[in-house]
Amino acid sequence: MAEFSHLPVMAREVVELLLPVPAGLIVDCTLGGGGHAGLLLDARPDCRLLGIDRDGVALAAAQSHLERFGDRVEFIHSEFGRLRDAVGPREEPVVAVLMDLGVSSPQLDHPERGFSYRYDVALDMRMDSRQSLTAAVVVNEYDEAELASLIARYGEERFARRVAHAIVAARPLHTTGELVAVVTKAIPAATRRTGGHPAKRTFQAIRMEVNRELPNLADGLDESVHLLGPGGRVLVMAYHSLEDRMVKQKMRAWADDGRSDHAVAKMPVVLGRQPLTRLLTRKALRPTADELAANPRSESVRLRASERVSPS
Numbered sequence: 001m002a003e004f005s006h007l008p009v010m011a012r013e014v015v016e017l018l019l020p021v022p023a024g025l026i027v028d029c030t031l032g033g034g035g036h037a038g039l040l041l042d043a044r045p046d047c048r049l050l051g052i053d054r055d056g057v058a059l060a061a062a063q064s065h066l067e068r069f070g071d072r073v074e075f076i077h078s079e080f081g082r083l084r085d086a087v088g089p090r091e092e093p094v095v096a097v098l099m100d101l102g103v104s105s106p107q108l109d110h111p112e113r114g115f116s117y118r119y120d121v122a123l124d125m126r127m128d129s130r131q132s133l134t135a136a137v138v139v140n141e142y143d144e145a146e147l148a149s150l151i152a153r154y155g156e157e158r159f160a161r162r163v164a165h166a167i168v169a170a171r172p173l174h175t176t177g178e179l180v181a182v183v184t185k186a187i188p189a190a191t192r193r194t195g196g197h198p199a200k201r202t203f204q205a206i207r208m209e210v211n212r213e214l215p216n217l218a219d220g221l222d223e224s225v226h227l228l229g230p231g232g233r234v235l236v237m238a239y240h241s242l243e244d245r246m247v248k249q250k251m252r253a254w255a256d257d258g259r260s261d262h263a264v265a266k267m268p269v270v271l272g273r274q275p276l277t278r279l280l281t282r283k284a285l286r287p288t289a290d291e292l293a294a295n296p297r298s299e300s301v302r303l304r305a306s307e308r309v310s311p312s
């Protein structure tokens with residue numbers, strides 16, 4: 001098995017936020033290599049943990065990292081967009097839901113996964129290698145308007161229309177290296193010199209599309225809060241402004257009366273509804289300067305947390 005090395009982000013803050021939850025089941029929706037999971041199992045000997053990841057390589061690494069916890073930990077190869085199904089019916093209460101979004105360091109660093117613009121490999125970018133949508137499909141089969149729209153929205157790329165036009169003109173594209181060359185040429189030279197790697201934003205956008213990252217987050221958040229009993233907590237670490245905005249809006253809606261939460265909005269309005277949660281973080285928490293120095297990948301993270309207050 002490939003070595004899986006990923007420093008858990010804001011680990012101290014995550015553990016502290018989960019010390020007060022009642023005893024029960026912690027659901028780690030983004031198990032990765034099991035970094036946060038191991039710390040939580042150590043800090044909460046009265047809890048069990050269910051680890052979910054859509055990446056089979058990550059799950060295998062976590063299984064080996066967490067072996068010493070025996071049957072206190074369970075593993076599920078699934079996506080958190082279907083959280084309720086993944087957790088299934090259980091006797092023990094769900095007391096925490098943790099989401100540490102985005103890609104892991106090994107996903108970025110293992111060239112064959114196709115996530116990085118630094119290597120020249122087949123266009124893939126799937127976190128779950130069982131799915132059929134790959135970066136090659138997005139790049140070669142989406143129409144120009146769809147491509148421009150997702151590169152603008154998910155990549156926040158100013159030159160999205162130029163990039164989309166260049167991609168369509170250069171089809172078929174087979175490798176990340178070819179994509180990097182096309183995107184780089186489409187970005188004006190002056191911006192190329194200043195804005196970081198010219199292909200970074202387009203790669204991020206295609207990855208978010210391939211893995212349906214925003215729709216999954218919306219579904220996972222909607223389901224998370226309804227799995228918890230009073231005192232249970234949801235913690236989310238987001239690395240992208242669109243994701244963080246969604247987390248902020250959902251958490252505010254839950255703390256209000258839940259009515260603008262998508263899942264609750266579909267139910268009949270009941271007068272005098274109670275808030276579902278209270279906000280534990282009015283403003284998102286950010287990593288300390290020490291953590292930023294030790295782990296540059298924590299740079300963009302925003303941690304938000306809510307506590308369930310009313311019964312289901």
Ligand SMILES: C[S@@+](CC[C@H](N)C(=O)[O-])C[C@H]1O[C@@H](n2cnc3c(N)ncnc32)[C@H](O)[C@@H]1O
Pocket residue numbers: 006007008009029030031032033034035036037052053054055058078079080081100101102103104105127216217
């Ligand atoms: C930032 S890493 C998590 C690292 C982990 N907290 C640790 O300390 O090792 C994110 C992980 O979430 C997984 N992931 C991303 N989106 C997912 C989804 N919708 N469902 C399940 N897993 C997902 C990725 O495959 C990746 O392994």
